[in-house]
Amino acid sequence: xxxxxxxxxVIVQGPVTPYTRDALVRIRTHFSGSELxxxxxxxxxxxxxxxxxxxxxxxxxxxACEVGGRTLNNINRQLVSxxxxxxxxxxxxALKTRSDILFKSGKILNYLGMFPxxxxxxxxxxxxxxxxxxxxxxxxxxGKKKTPCLFHPSDWIFLGLTADIxxxxxxxxxxxxxxxxxxxxxxxxxxxxxxxxxMIRFAPEQYIWYAFLQKYVQFEWSHRFHCTPLLEHxxxxxxxxxxxxxxxxxxxxxxxxxxxxxxxxxCNFDFGTLYSHxxxxxxxxxxxxxxxxxxPTYTSFITxxxxxxxxxxxxxxxxxxxxxxxxxxxxGFPLVPxxx
Numbered sequence: 001x002x003x004x005x006x007x008x009x010v011i012v013q014g015p016v017t018p019y020t021r022d023a024l025v026r027i028r029t030h031f032s033g034s035e036l037x038x039x040x041x042x043x044x045x046x047x048x049x050x051x052x053x054x055x056x057x058x059x060x061x062x063x064a065c066e067v068g069g070r071t072l073n074n075i076n077r078q079l080v081s082x083x084x085x086x087x088x089x090x091x092x093x094a095l096k097t098r099s100d101i102l103f104k105s106g107k108i109l110n111y112l113g114m115f116p117x118x119x120x121x122x123x124x125x126x127x128x129x130x131x132x133x134x135x136x137x138x139x140x141x142x143g144k145k146k147t148p149c150l151f152h153p154s155d156w157i158f159l160g161l162t163a164d165i166x167x168x169x170x171x172x173x174x175x176x177x178x179x180x181x182x183x184x185x186x187x188x189x190x191x192x193x194x195x196x197x198x199m200i201r202f203a204p205e206q207y208i209w210y211a212f213l214q215k216y217v218q219f220e221w222s223h224r225f226h227c228t229p230l231l232e233h234x235x236x237x238x239x240x241x242x243x244x245x246x247x248x249x250x251x252x253x254x255x256x257x258x259x260x261x262x263x264x265x266x267c268n269f270d271f272g273t274l275y276s277h278x279x280x281x282x283x284x285x286x287x288x289x290x291x292x293x294x295x296p297t298y299t300s301f302i303t304x305x306x307x308x309x310x311x312x313x314x315x316x317x318x319x320x321x322x323x324x325x326x327x328x329x330x331x332g333f334p335l336v337p338x339x340x
Contacts, residue, residue, distance in 0.1 A: 003109040006033040007092050009162060011085035013039045013078065014099035016046060019256055023102055024050050030106035031095070039085030040099065055084045060173065065180035065200040073180040075204040076173045078155065086166045094162040096169075098255075101156060105252045108159060115244055117289035122241035124216045125167065129160035130244045132251050135205070136275035142192040148227045150235040151202075151209045153243055153275070156255065171211035179207075182223060191225040200224070213238055240287050245280035 010027050012020070020038075027036055028050055038051040041059040060080050062072035082096055093112070097103075111130055118128070137152035158165050174180070182201035202210060202224045210221055219234060239245075272279075278296055285292040 002106075003093055003112050004033070005031040005106065005109070008034040008095060008109075009037060009089035009091040009093070010034050010095045010097065011037045011039055011082065011089060012051075012097055012099050013081040013085050016040055016044045016049070017100045019100040019102065021049055023097075023099060026103045027097075030103050031109075034095075035089065035091050037085045037088050038099070039081045039088075041081075053088050055081075055088055057081060057084045063176045063180040065198060066195075067197040067199065071198065073174075073176075073200055073204065075179075075207055076176070078204065079169060079171065079173055079208075082169050083166075086162065086169060089162050092162060093160065094158075094165045096158040096165055097253075098156060100256060102254045102256070103252065104254060108157075108246065108251045108253075111244055111246060111250065112159065115284055115288070117284075117292070118241045119237065119288060122237045124213070124238065125164040125242045126161050127164065128242060128244045129158055129164050129168070130246055130251075131158060132156045132253075133245050133247045133274050133276050133280075134255075136245055137203075137205075137273060138275050138279070139273050140192075140194040141273065142194050145192055147192045147194065147225065148232060149206075149224070149273070150227060150231055151206045151213070151221070151238070153205060153209055153239060153245070155205045155208060157251065157253070167215075168208065168212045171208065171214075174207060186223065188225075193225065209238070236283065237287065239275070240280065240283040243280075245275050245277055247277045250277060 008031060010031055012023060012027065024036065024038065027034070035053070036051045037053045037055060038046065038049065039055040039057065040046070042056045044056065046054060057080050060076040062074045062077060065071055065073040086094060086096070095108075108130065113127075115128060132154040134154060134156070135152075136154040137149035139149050140147045158168060179201050181199045183199040188196070201207075206224055213219075213234070217234060217238070219231070221231060281292070281294050285294045
């Protein structure tokens with residue numbers, strides 16, 4: 001049975017963007033009766049926006065985390081705005097989402113309570129929390145060589161008991177600028193880095209999950225490329241026993257920052273680097289419930305249409321973007337600038 005939205009607080013966190021109004025209206029429509037909380041920054045223009053509670057916090061700022069300063073680490077911004085919104089939540093369940101994510105329906109609520117079997121030794125939350133497969137990472141590839149990516153559930157959305165979401169985000173802010181510029185003083189010679197210019201110690205997603213786990217399991221993890229059999233075991237068990245990983249078609253949402261219409265195509269052509277729903281179900285059967293009947297869905301397989309779709313996107317991005325924006329007009333989504 002799906003959760004009644006009247007028992008749900010929706011925390012929309014982050015800056016007010018051109019998508020925020022639409023994001024809030026969609027939540028009103030698809031999660032009717034829920035408590036809608038907008039958690040943003042002091043001085044933001046919130047005129048014309050719909051919400052039940054408005055939380056305005058001091059912006060902690062961001063730190064450049066890439067050589068040349070092009071990429072900013074916003075982890076402390078996410079922690080501050082999310083925790084401020086969670087403090088105002090009054091319902092038993094909470095959905096943490098971003099101010100630029102657009103929900104197409106409320107069907108994500110149907111997945112709460114699924115996959116009930118868990119290993120008590122690895123249960124750190126009261127119940128499972130739903131996250132998205134993009135960008136939940138399991139590895140990267142540098143050329144043909146694989147680099148494991150541990151403790152990396154997506155931070156786009158979190159849906160579950162309010163107490164559990166609070167527990168996940170109740171972690172210290174990162175110490176800056178040392179966290180964001182960690183690899184300025186630490187050599188990368190001993191591992192492969194798919195993003196050689198990135199200086200950050202952990203990805204934001206990794207820091208949140210690692211800092212949360214530190215409250216329950218004591219282990220040392222040096223940086224985002226540090227990998228041992230024990231660390232892989234902790235990462236795998238902590239994720240499969242505390243989360244439900246859903247693909248985009250199951251969460252039924254659209255993220256203009258990463259305009260991915262068909263995430264199964266991306267999963268396949270990203271060399272299996274994402275923690276897909278299929279992979280989650282495989283690991284659920286292996287580690288939690290051996291009697292679970294795992295049948296791969298069609299998104300597990302690379303088909304000829306997907307191959308052609310990928311090749312079109314890669315070799316003719318301009319015509320691909322024309323067709324993609326035509327799709328978006330039909331479906332009522334914001335357009336993406338054309339590639340040439």
